[in-house]
Amino acid sequence: MLNADDDLIARSRKGEEEAFEALVSRYQRQVYTVAYRFMGNHDDASDLAQEAFIRAFYSMKSFRGDSSFKTWIHQIVANVCRDELRKRQRQQTVSLDEPYLTEDGPMARQASGWDLSPEQLYEEKEGSEHLQKLIDELPPEYRMVLVMREIQDMSYEEIASQLDCSLGTVKSRLSRARKILRDKISNVELFSRESRQIK
């Protein structure tokens, strides 16, 4: 696959539309999925996945081939989504859609709690939609770390580089994101969980 990518990249650099379109065709599903996991809706996913390919096309000349095209395009789409989420955070309005600050960190203003177990989640027909909804409810900084790790399979170091933060921050955000999701999924009764944790 890499050799085929190299050929397509070389031809894309020369401005061959067909070569770039072949690259798009090869990776659009992955890129679109990543954008969708970040943004949680098809309109944004489509817009930002296209944006990622546009950036890739116009910066093809600067692609040195140190990493694979797959890694590179994954970094670009993560950057595009990261920027969009941060921009929206800055522009975020005080509305009922805004996350709360709770003792467990910011949480979405939406009633949580549903009865599917993690196993049921991916067995149920609509489980993936529910899970995506729960991911969407995460605060953006948590969501970004989670998607980069679980969907894009980035290392802690890669995530830290992408988000320009420390490894410790990646570690703690990922841990919090997973726990929040776990709690939302299992709808664990608060007191019993807290009493379990205290020892």
Added chain:
Amino acid sequence: MTCLEVQELLSPYLDEVLDADELHIVEKHIAHCSICRAELASLEQTVRAIRALVEIEPPPDFSMKLRQRLVNPGNTSKKAFYKSIGRWSWMPLGAAAALVMIMVLSWNAFSNPATYMQPGSEENANLQADAAFRTQDRDVAPSDNTGGMGGGLSATDAPDSIKAATETDAAPVAGERSGDNTGTVRETSAAPSTQGESKKAPTVDQDQSSPGNEYFSLSVPDKNQTQQSGQPAMGINTEANLAKSTVVTLVVADRDLARQQLKLTSQRFNGLYSYKDEKVFLDVPRENFEEALASLENIGETTQSEITSIDLSGQIKEAQVALEQLNEKLNAKGLTRAELDRLRGEIETWEMLLNNLNSRVSWSRIEITLQSKN
């Protein structure tokens, strides 16, 4: 190491990024601690569930639209709200004048200490100030720029803005696509109102009728609209569109215990718990508001000030009418691209406003100040 400390290491343990000492501690602990084993198992299941999410097929027109954007970078298929409102300069003169008026009024509201601040985060004050109609620099050319249509694709044809953006892709820089130029709008209900309690048919203040005004802040109790609990709402068709909230002082023996009980209360009523300093906020679906409020008596002695009900019927109706009219205009023949953009931008603005109004009606807030008995 306590269970709590070990549980902080379980997520990195799953990713196999613990150092040797931490790894040893965790494995030794979970070997004999069933609680932490269960915690680990539940986290692992969660991770498995996320990773099991399948890839999604892009829409059929994905490649076609990408090609269009490559040929003509300004031709985006989707205009998000924040993008479309960047076209505010094309708004009708009257609307622009109204915006200026709102901004002036908003400035007055800033200096009024009674202005409501959304609890939950200190940043919210800044967010409120930052919110409102924004313009922004686009990475790509304006949407009505048709230059380059039909031209061949080449990396050297990239607009400078895109070239600049792509240079930083490999080395992420926060705010790469920033460049926002924000206006400011705040709700001004803290200002004296001319509406009396006897007013039967609610009307919308001029400054509240604009999308920019309502969209960006939560309810500001207007004293003239405040009603005591149990009283019928004023005006027509109001009950369905009342945004309710209340402020309660709760005298308790143990404030920490009370917070835990309030968390449970929020869960019980499908609501949300948050806090800021000494205040606790319960946001519950409106239909659970009264019951949730009554249940506070089980936690401590309550001193309830009053229930505030703000009638949003007029504003909701106005938004609905505006949307209907705009959608009718959208269907008219012979619209230019600029006109279409402007209409879509206005529609998105009104839709956001309407959603916000509906959210305010759907959720009721109970603001609780905890006081110790001693």
